Structures are given as structure tokens and as C-alpha cells.
Amino acid sequence: MKRIRHTKKYIELAELLAKKTTKQLDDSEQKQLDELMQQEQISTDYKEVFKNDLTFVNIEKYKHIDTVAARAKIEWQLNFKRAHKRNKRLEFLRYAAAILSPIIIALWLVYGTNEVNKELQTETYTLQAGETKAQLFLSDGRVIDLEKDHTAKIKEADGRLVLNDSTGLRYQINETNINSDEATIINKVRTPVGGEYQLTLSDGTKIWLNAMSEIQYPVKFGDKNRKVMVKGEAYFEVAKDVNRPFIVEADKVEIKVLGTQFNIMAYSNEQQIETTLVEGSVELNSLQSNSSKTILTPGHQASYQRTNQKMSVREVDTDKYTAWHLGKFIFEEQTLESIMRQMERWYDIDVFYEHQDLKNYRFSARLQRYDNCTDIFKKMELTTDITFNINNKTVVVSKQ
Amino acid sequence: MSPISDKIITLQNKEQLSYNALFKQMYPGLCVFAQQFLVVSADSEDLVQEVFLRFWDKFDNFDSLTAIKAFLFQATRNSCLNLVRHEKIKQQYEAEQIKTVESESYFLKQVLKEETNRIITQSINELPAKYRKVIQLSLKGMVNEEIANNLNLSVNTIKSQKIQAYKLLRTKLQSVFDIIHHLMMI
Incomplete structure (x- = not known):
């Protein structure tokens, strides 16, 4: 005081x-x-x-501080924080549901009327699918909203131009008018809940960024390697360059490649970090344990368990793990819980279960990612005895 | 750019101010202030943004604007010191240097210096360019003749510009000073 x-x-x-x-x-x-x-x-x-x-x-001291960009950055983070808070609330709901649902069901059996039930069912909403949107963070603090069908040229601090059009963000290969001594300008693209984005890096590598993900990369790569950092989920089509390996750092795992196609899923709320190889060859290293490196061949997936820090490899249908970047959901014998986690990220919904054992129901389905969420749930309802009650942005899963 | 939300902070004395006005005023000054504590080259901007972000919901608990400012200075300083202490760079710096930066008296002096500087700078920055130059040179200790030579104008012009400038400065200063007042004028 x-x-x-x-x-x-x-x-x-x-x-x-x-x-x-x-x-x-x-x-x-x-x-x-x-x-x-x-x-x-x-x-x-x-x-x-x-x-x-x-x-x-000394007026000059304040000149280089961009208050507007800083405010925009905070706004973005606040939105993320709010989204996160909702998840926390959901956690609470899950526990509450586990304890309360037997009581509620008992009450319903005693007092339940059909009217109450009807009322619940009419209260459905259309839930929009995610869309092409992200934010670009430039090295000088500027933050730019990236949206679909919006063409713009963005100027980097070194004079380089970045093109933003219907194919996403593109770093020009043309290197004239650039101060080459500023080779380490770092850009960052971040997608919100229900957002995805596509970008082409300076070496021609194509990247699809799934919802709630982030990628950080230099606008121009050095001579030795090409290194990027990923959070969340991304699909890579790495341009071939034998002299400069492409390195992806995803949380606890480092992936080294020459030229290939693969998917990396490293959401912090998923138990494992999965690297799925479609083509070529990649080398994986755990950044935490000192275990030896893992070499992956096409059609295989390396799964790093966050709990015991172990890496394991298995053969998989790669389509299942990479379909998202082609606008599809492919589920094969996947638990409802893991399916719904994907739905939460893409449709910006909160899911909770009337019975915990519903989480372990397994589904196989091929769905369009841009379909309305309710359509997808309807399709799932047709094949099982599960019902989805949608109330605003909350989805309650229960037995029929 | 997506629309930036604003929020009204209601202080305990029932006065209100806008979060965005507070941010616009205090952010640059706090960044410069933070640099005085970061004996390493760390990003003071990230750090100050973190402070604002952390306390987004908590500004309502203060009893006055001065209290908010005092708190912002302290929170910024604490974040800086945490960073300095926890980073490896500790060895590179003499323990004494860190001790100086940690001291209460250093903190108060930096508050005094940066806050004075900020208020003056912000009010001068809002002046039209020609007045701004005159005031800046005058603050550097130049007399009218020197300013006139420097700007290639007559001494009389400088004199009248100075009068105008100080008159304008009064209103600018008021707005920098009291964002609560400022908000109600809009």
C-alpha cells in the first residue's frame, strides 16, 4: 500500500x-x-x-511504437482467451453432467412431460461451418486480417511483397528490391476456432492450416535449412530442395524432411502428436526424451504420446488423417469423443455428454466439411440411437 | 482490420473512462518505461501487452486514474524484473546492476521521468507541425532568435507562434491529462 x-x-x-x-x-x-x-x-x-x-x-522515442497494431494484437488474444474460457466452463459442465444426469433423469422419469421435451427439440439453430480466415502477424507488429476472396499486397519491413488472394497467402519467389541482410524477418499466421487458411512459402512449399492453429516462418529461408514452427494441425506439401532440409517443430516433436507430403496434428488438448506421411520420407525427433530418431515411410503414422513421451509407428489409411485439407471429414471406427473434438474446433461449438459411455461409441462416416453442422449430426443420428440436442452453441449428446 | 471492442471502465469513485483511451495513452510510455528495466534486449512491447491483457477485466477495481497508472507502472516493472531474474542472462550482468534496477528508488525515478516525458510528448505531438517545431526547439533551451534562425523565420513570427502554441497546448495537455474528462467531452 x-x-x-x-x-x-x-x-x-x-x-x-x-x-x-x-x-x-x-x-x-x-x-x-x-x-x-x-x-x-x-x-x-x-x-x-x-x-x-x-x-x-525526446519525441523520437515513441515514434516506432505502433499502438494501433498492439491494440489489435491484444484484441485477438482476448478473443482466444474467451474461447478458451468457454472450454474450461465446458470441463465443469462435464463433471456437473456426470453427477447431475442420474438425478435429472430420475426427476424426468417422475415429472417428465412430453411438452418439455418438445420445447427442447424445437430450439435448434443452424451452426455455420468454419471458413477461410486467419490473421497474419508481421515482424514489425502489424496484424492483418486474412479473408477469402480478398486480394491484397502486403509489404514486409524489407520491402518484399506478399500476395494475398483466393489461393491464400503467397510469398513471391521474385527477390528483387529486397535488402538481403534482413533475412530473418519472421511472419506468423494464426487461425481462430472455425477458421482455416492456406499459404505458399518463399520456397514454394504449400501449407494448409486447420482451425485453432498457428505457423511461424521466416519470409525468406536461410542457406542451410528451412525451419518453421507449428501449433495445432497443418498439412504440408514441401517443395523439393535436397540442399536445404525442411524442419517442422511441432510442440515436443521435430520433423525433418527433404521434399514430401505429410500431416502434423499437435493440438495441445489431444493426447498424442500425430505425424502422418503421405509421400516421400521424414525423420522425427522427440524434443523431450533422448530417444533415437524415427524414420517414417509413406502410409505410416508416428504417434508421440504426451503422457509417457514415447513414439510409436503404425500403418494407417492416410486419407483419414489428411481429408480435412480437401474439405472432408473421414472417420473410420473413431470414437465419438475424438470426432466431437474436431467438431468443436471447426464449428465453434461446445459438446457435452449425458452419459460418459457415449464418448466411446464408434463411428465410420465420410462427410463434407463445409456442410452445416446440424446436417452432419442428423446423418449420425440416422445410423445410431444417439441424439444431438443443439442449443445455441452447446451440443448435448444423449441416448434416444 | 476487425473492429476493436472498447469497454467502459467504471472506477470506484463512479468516474468512467474508456479502455481504448487508456491504452492509447499509456501503451507507448509504458514500453519506453519497460526498456529501462530490461537489462537485456527483450521485447518490451510484448511484455506491456501482456500486462494489459492480464488486467483487462480488473481495471474496475481502482479508485482513480492515478491509481490505475501507478498500478500499470508497477505491474510492468514486476514483469520486467521477473524476466530479468529468470532468464539465463543473469550471469552476464553484474549483480549490482540488477540490484540497481530492482531498487525502489530506481523505480520511482523512472516513473517520474517517463511519465513527465510521456505527457509532454503526447501533448506536443498533437500540435500542428509548425507549432510543434517551435515548442520543441524552445524546450531544448533555444531563445527566440536562435529558433528564428533555425527555422528561417522572423523573430516576430516565432513570438506569435509561441503564444499560439502554448495556448493550444493548454487544451491538448488537458486531454492527455485527464482521459476521464476527455471521454465526457466526446
């Missing part, structure tokens, strides 16, 4: 001094200032800071 009081006093002193410097001090303020200056500590500090000289004003 004492410290706050001191700080406030110094802020008031600063205000008075600013007024004095710009000759705006009135009599009562002058008196206030004189009184403050009589305090020994204050007058010593004042002398030390300004050396009795108020010619310290």
Missing part, C-alpha cells in the same frame, strides 16, 4: 512538471509543486532525473 501511495505521488509530480515545462501551471498547482519539492527525497530524485534541466523531451 505504501508503495502505491509513493508511486501515485510521483505520477502527480510528473503531471505538474509536464505542465511547468509547457508553461501551463496555475498558481495553486505551482504551490502544490513547491510543497512536493520541499520533501527531501523528492527533490533529490528530481535533480537526479532531470539534472535541473527539462530539455530531455
Whole structure:
């Protein structure tokens, strides 16, 4: 408390001094200032800071600070925080549901009427599928909204132009007019819940970014390697360059490739980090345990368990893991829980289950990713005894 | 750019101010302030943004604008010190240097310096360009003749510009000073 009081006093002193410097001090303020200056500590500090000289004003200092970009960045993070908070609330709901559902069902059996049930069912909403959207973070702090069907040229700090059009974000191969000494300008693209984005890096590598994901990369790669960092899920079509390996750092796993196609799924709320290889060859290293490297061949998937930090390899149908980037969901004998986690990211919904054992129901389905969420649920309802009740953005899964 | 949401902060004395106005005013100054504590080259902007983000919902608990400012300075300083202490760079710096930066008196002096600087800079920045130049040179301690020579203008012009400039500065300063007041004027 004492410290706050001191700080406030110094802020008031600063205000008075600013007024004095710009000759705006009135009599009562002058008196206030004189009184403050009589305090020994204050007058010593004042002398030390300004050396009795108020010619310290340096406007230039503030010039390079971009307040508008900073505010935009905070806005973006706030939105993410809110989305995250909703997930936390959902966690609570899950526990609450586990405890309360037997009670509610008992009550329903005793008092339940058909009317209540009807009311619930009519309250359905159309839930929009995700769409092409992301935000681009430039090295100089600018934040740019990326949307579909919007063409723009974005200028980097080194004069390089980045093209944003219907095929996503593209880094020009044409390297004229660029100060090559600024080779380490880093850009970042981040997708929100229900967003996806596509980009082509300076070496021609194509990347599809799934919802709630992030990729960080230099606008121009160095001579030794091509390194990027990924959070969430991304599909890579790496351009061949034998002399410069392409390295992806995804949370606890590092993937090294020469030229290939693969999918990496590293959402922090999924138990494993999965690398699925479609074509070519990749080398994996765990960044945490000192286990030896894993070489992956096409049609195989390396799965890193977050719990025991072990890497295992198995043969898989790669379509199932990469379909999302072609606009499809392919599920084969997949648990409802894992399917719904994908739905939550893509449709911006919160899911909870009336019975915990519903989570372990397994489904096989091929669905269009851009279909309305309710259509997808209807299709799933047709083949099982599960019902989906949609209320605003909350989906309740229950038995019929 | 997506629309930026604003929110009204209601202080305990029932005064209100806009979050965005507060941010616009304090952000650049706090960044410069943070640099005084980061003995390493770290990104002061990220750090200050983190402070604002962390306290987005908590500004309502303060009793005055000065209290918010005092708090922002302290929170920024604490974040800086945490960073300095926890980074490996510790060895590279003399323990004494860190001790200086950690001291209470260093903190208060930086508050005094940066806050004074910020208020003056922001009010001067809002002046029309010709007045801004005159004031800047005048603050550097130049007398009218020197300013006139420097800007290639007559001494009389400088004199009248100065009067105008200080008059304008009064209103600008008021708006920088009191964003609560400013908000109600809009």
C-alpha cells in the first residue's frame, strides 16, 4: 500500500512538471509543486532525473511504437482467451453432467412431460461451418486480417511483397528490391476456432492450416535449412530442395524432411502428436526424451504420446488423417469423443455428454466439411440411437 | 482490420473512462518505461501487452486514474524484473546492476521521468507541425532568435507562434491529462 501511495505521488509530480515545462501551471498547482519539492527525497530524485534541466523531451522515442497494431494484437488474444474460457466452463459442465444426469433423469422419469421435451427439440439453430480466415502477424507488429476472396499486397519491413488472394497467402519467389541482410524477418499466421487458411512459402512449399492453429516462418529461408514452427494441425506439401532440409517443430516433436507430403496434428488438448506421411520420407525427433530418431515411410503414422513421451509407428489409411485439407471429414471406427473434438474446433461449438459411455461409441462416416453442422449430426443420428440436442452453441449428446 | 471492442471502465469513485483511451495513452510510455528495466534486449512491447491483457477485466477495481497508472507502472516493472531474474542472462550482468534496477528508488525515478516525458510528448505531438517545431526547439533551451534562425523565420513570427502554441497546448495537455474528462467531452 505504501508503495502505491509513493508511486501515485510521483505520477502527480510528473503531471505538474509536464505542465511547468509547457508553461501551463496555475498558481495553486505551482504551490502544490513547491510543497512536493520541499520533501527531501523528492527533490533529490528530481535533480537526479532531470539534472535541473527539462530539455530531455525526446519525441523520437515513441515514434516506432505502433499502438494501433498492439491494440489489435491484444484484441485477438482476448478473443482466444474467451474461447478458451468457454472450454474450461465446458470441463465443469462435464463433471456437473456426470453427477447431475442420474438425478435429472430420475426427476424426468417422475415429472417428465412430453411438452418439455418438445420445447427442447424445437430450439435448434443452424451452426455455420468454419471458413477461410486467419490473421497474419508481421515482424514489425502489424496484424492483418486474412479473408477469402480478398486480394491484397502486403509489404514486409524489407520491402518484399506478399500476395494475398483466393489461393491464400503467397510469398513471391521474385527477390528483387529486397535488402538481403534482413533475412530473418519472421511472419506468423494464426487461425481462430472455425477458421482455416492456406499459404505458399518463399520456397514454394504449400501449407494448409486447420482451425485453432498457428505457423511461424521466416519470409525468406536461410542457406542451410528451412525451419518453421507449428501449433495445432497443418498439412504440408514441401517443395523439393535436397540442399536445404525442411524442419517442422511441432510442440515436443521435430520433423525433418527433404521434399514430401505429410500431416502434423499437435493440438495441445489431444493426447498424442500425430505425424502422418503421405509421400516421400521424414525423420522425427522427440524434443523431450533422448530417444533415437524415427524414420517414417509413406502410409505410416508416428504417434508421440504426451503422457509417457514415447513414439510409436503404425500403418494407417492416410486419407483419414489428411481429408480435412480437401474439405472432408473421414472417420473410420473413431470414437465419438475424438470426432466431437474436431467438431468443436471447426464449428465453434461446445459438446457435452449425458452419459460418459457415449464418448466411446464408434463411428465410420465420410462427410463434407463445409456442410452445416446440424446436417452432419442428423446423418449420425440416422445410423445410431444417439441424439444431438443443439442449443445455441452447446451440443448435448444423449441416448434416444 | 476487425473492429476493436472498447469497454467502459467504471472506477470506484463512479468516474468512467474508456479502455481504448487508456491504452492509447499509456501503451507507448509504458514500453519506453519497460526498456529501462530490461537489462537485456527483450521485447518490451510484448511484455506491456501482456500486462494489459492480464488486467483487462480488473481495471474496475481502482479508485482513480492515478491509481490505475501507478498500478500499470508497477505491474510492468514486476514483469520486467521477473524476466530479468529468470532468464539465463543473469550471469552476464553484474549483480549490482540488477540490484540497481530492482531498487525502489530506481523505480520511482523512472516513473517520474517517463511519465513527465510521456505527457509532454503526447501533448506536443498533437500540435500542428509548425507549432510543434517551435515548442520543441524552445524546450531544448533555444531563445527566440536562435529558433528564428533555425527555422528561417522572423523573430516576430516565432513570438506569435509561441503564444499560439502554448495556448493550444493548454487544451491538448488537458486531454492527455485527464482521459476521464476527455471521454465526457466526446
